[in-house]
Amino acid sequence: MMRIRTGGVAALTILALGVSLTACSAGSSEGTDSGDPPTGLTLTLWHPAFDSPELLDLYHAWEEESGNKLDIFDVPPPELMNVIQTKWAAGEKPDILGWLGDPAPMLALNPLQNLQDLSDMTFVKTADAVALNGGTFDDKVYSAQLGPLAVTGVYYNKKVFADAGLEAPQSYDDLASICSTLLGSTPGVTPIYEAGTTGAVMNLASSNYIAESNVDSAFSDAIADGSEKINDPDGPIVKGFEAYAGLRDQGCFNDDATTGTEEAQAKGLMDGSVAMFASDTNAVSRLDALADAATVDATVGFVAVSATSPVANSHGNPSGTLYLPKTGDSAKEAAARDFINFVTGPAYQDYLDAAKIIPTFSGVTTPELQGLMQDIDKASTDGTATYWVGLPGFGGGLSGEVQKLLAGQSTPQQAADSVQTLYEQAKAAIGE
Amino acid sequence: MTSTTRQGRRGAFNAPRRPRRFHPTWHFWFALPAIILVLAFFLVPFLANAGFAFTQWTAYSSDITWNGFENFRTLADLGVLGHAVLITLVYAAVSMLVQNVGGLFLANALQEPTRVNNVFRAVFFIPVLVSGLAAGYIWAALLAAQGPLNQFLSAILPGGFVYSWLGNPVSALVAVAFVDAWKWVGLAMTVYIAGLNAIPKQLFEAAALDGAGPWRRFWKVKVPLLAPAFSFNVVIGIVGALSSLDIIFAATGGGPGDATTVLQVASYRQYGQGLFGTASALSLVIAVIGVVIAIPLISALRRREVRL
Structure with missing residues (x-):
């Protein structure tokens, strides 16, 4: 139940038609998995519209298996956070929610109050540590991540690199050096394509750079305990922003970086007009949409790149990350838990085999992966895969600040100062 | 008018007294649906939003607490408030x-209701x-x-x-403002055509006989007599643009960086981050700016109409 501390605010809340208190009501069963699961129900499922057909097939397989129905609501990807937050704030909740797989956006759902605790479910015993970490808060597990994890790194065009006699990058100095070579030797090729209209700008400006500082969550823990600040002038956030601004000033990015799109990014890499871009695992599907897998594998490579060494950064994937909101309907909550048991249990291997992805649970057989996906798997296991900084206020706010940095509207220090303020704002909201 | 009123009063005074029947609620019932709609969809949300602007209300917590001007202070610290107001x-x-x-x-170009002009009027109204x-x-895309x-x-x-x-901060802002103008220019055109058609033709003929050329007739006859249309278009244009969101959202998403982040976009972004209190604060700023601009503007334009 939403709690209101003063009478005045209570009156306002009653006035606000959009805020349905009843929808926030508790009374969740927090059920166990014992007993026969209910059948003949219709459950609502909100999910990102970019979920793969194989994932949707998995969901539909549960319908056939359980005798229940899913009322599926597709959320357009660019507005995933806004759409879900808006509906959530208005008191509307689905029975199953596909949402971002990181602690920061999870905290924005107020999990303690609004989400079922899944800690006692079977999948938790076999879940990958990174995937589990992404859905854990206060020692309670709130999400099941079907994978693959989003591993961030750098995609590069093999032919462009071979023609220029270049090796794949491992550090930000390498990126600057490769950029310099390409600008001199192949002026028709954009060294690095930035999709400035999307949150993907965070990859090069921050996620990749801080990976080696955040092994075993060292950096995020230091921020959380106050021993370091996001805007420390010598900290990895400011240094990452400086490296990013350096690449921008060097002319490494596309001319239309601020309006660039991920679709143009993928197209440019495939046709050789772009040498590199920084992105996560989800870029494979965009590349695969342009050519068959064999052609993509022959054209594109993937490597981990961090500040000075090849450390990959893993984080939860919005596709296939599932939460179970408390709805107050114990039958539907039990059916939703049955859904989680099904998609993480007996049907998971079929899903892996169909989607050909890297699993996030042990005890299953990894399918034969596409070559590029194998590169990603290798990068995340060779380098120490580290977890994205899961601090509150670190998601949408960070991408906005990087977009300003890319447009030259702020300095690296100013951008980091703003992110620090956003973090403090979110921390205060949580009550820390 | 005065004599009629006097006669009416006198007549009423001399007429035999009849019991006066009042139906105080009779008119009210007709107005009730409109009152309910205004209360439900305008006044209540507006008051609620105004109140929430002074609360700490976020997605991170179920508690909503008063926090005074803290939301405005935070937005100012982030540089969001001043920048969004300016943009x-x-x-x-x-x-x-x-x-x-x-x-x-x-x-002016399409005032005459010819067949060709009617086609072009429709074309310019389509946006x-x-x-x-x-x-x-x-x-x-264009x-x-x-x-x-x-x-x-x-x-x-x-x-x-x-x-x-749309990649340069200055040209992006000018471009989206032009797109907004493009979308609504047909409405302004229609209002001006109505205004022009209401001006008696004899005034133009008299001005022409007095030796006024087309340019002089435009400035000295048309423009002053278009004052009511001018008032409507200016106020609607400004107030509409103050609350613009959709065009900017689709064209630039508020970028590059925050170059086209108007208050509505800034509010939407705060909301998307689960920061509902600060989003409400920005919405309140939009309402206040609208009132601060619209009331003096309407007042000034109406005074000008009276003088003319």
């Missing part, structure tokens, strides 16, 4: 100006009916670095032409 005012001014100059020009999101997406506009310019200019209209 909003520039956007509204450019949009209103282009909309009115364009509308007045088109109204008013197009959704703001569609308009934004269409113009984003203005893309490799888009049709640059291709056309490349064809007629020596050496080709490549420019990211």
Whole structure:
């Protein structure tokens, strides 16, 4: 139940038609998995519209298996956070929610109050540590991540690199050096394509750079305990922003970086007009949409790149990350838990085999992966895969600040100062 | 009027007294649906939003607590408030100006109700009916670095032409304001045509006989007598632009960086981050700016109409 501390605010809340208190009501069963699961129900499922057909097939397989129905609501990807937050704030909740797989956006759902605790479910015993970490808060597990994890790194065009006699990058100095070579030797090729209209700008400006500082969550823990600040002038956030601004000033990015799109990014890499871009695992599907897998594998490579060494950064994937909101309907909550048991249990291997992805649970057989996906798997296991900084206020706010940095509207220090303020704002909201 | 009133009063005084029957609630019932709609969909949300602007209300917690001006302070610290206000005012001014100059020009060109003019009137009115999101997406494609506009310019200019209209902070802001003006210029044109048609033709004939040329007749006869239309178009143009979201959202998403982040976009972003209190604070700022601009403006324009 939403709690209101003063009478005045209570009156306002009653006035606000959009805020349905009843929808926030508790009374969740927090059920166990014992007993026969209910059948003949219709459950609502909100999910990102970019979920793969194989994932949707998995969901539909549960319908056939359980005798229940899913009322599926597709959320357009660019507005995933806004759409879900808006509906959530208005008191509307689905029975199953596909949402971002990181602690920061999870905290924005107020999990303690609004989400079922899944800690006692079977999948938790076999879940990958990174995937589990992404859905854990206060020692309670709130999400099941079907994978693959989003591993961030750098995609590069093999032919462009071979023609220029270049090796794949491992550090930000390498990126600057490769950029310099390409600008001199192949002026028709954009060294690095930035999709400035999307949150993907965070990859090069921050996620990749801080990976080696955040092994075993060292950096995020230091921020959380106050021993370091996001805007420390010598900290990895400011240094990452400086490296990013350096690449921008060097002319490494596309001319239309601020309006660039991920679709143009993928197209440019495939046709050789772009040498590199920084992105996560989800870029494979965009590349695969342009050519068959064999052609993509022959054209594109993937490597981990961090500040000075090849450390990959893993984080939860919005596709296939599932939460179970408390709805107050114990039958539907039990059916939703049955859904989680099904998609993480007996049907998971079929899903892996169909989607050909890297699993996030042990005890299953990894399918034969596409070559590029194998590169990603290798990068995340060779380098120490580290977890994205899961601090509150670190998601949408960070991408906005990087977009300003890319447009030259702020300095690296100013951008980091703003992110620090956003973090403090979110921390205060949580009550820390 | 005065004598009628006096007669009426006298008549009433001399008439035999009849019991007066009042139906105090009779008119109220007709007004009730409208009152309910205004209360439910305007007044209550507005008051609630105004209240929430002074609370700590976020997605992170179920508690809503008063926090005074803290939301405004946070937005100011982040540089969001001042920047968004400035961008909003520039956007509204450019949009209103282009909309009115364009509308007045088109109204003059298409005033006569000929068949050709009617076709063009309809053509220029179509954007008013197009959704703001569609308009934004269409113009984003037209203005893309490799888009049709640059291709056309490349064809007629020596050496080709490549420019990211929506990638530069200044040109992006001007461009989205132009798109807003493009969308609403048909409405301004229609209002100006109505205003022009209400001016007696004899005034133009008299001015022409007195030796006034077309330019002089325009400035000395048409423009002053268009004052009511001018008042309507200016106020609607500014207030509409102050609350613009869809066109900007589709065309630039508030970028590059925050170059086109008007108050509505800034509010939407805060909301998307689960920061509902600060989002409400920005919405309140929009309402306050609207009132602060609209009331003196309407007052000044109405005084001008009376003088004329």
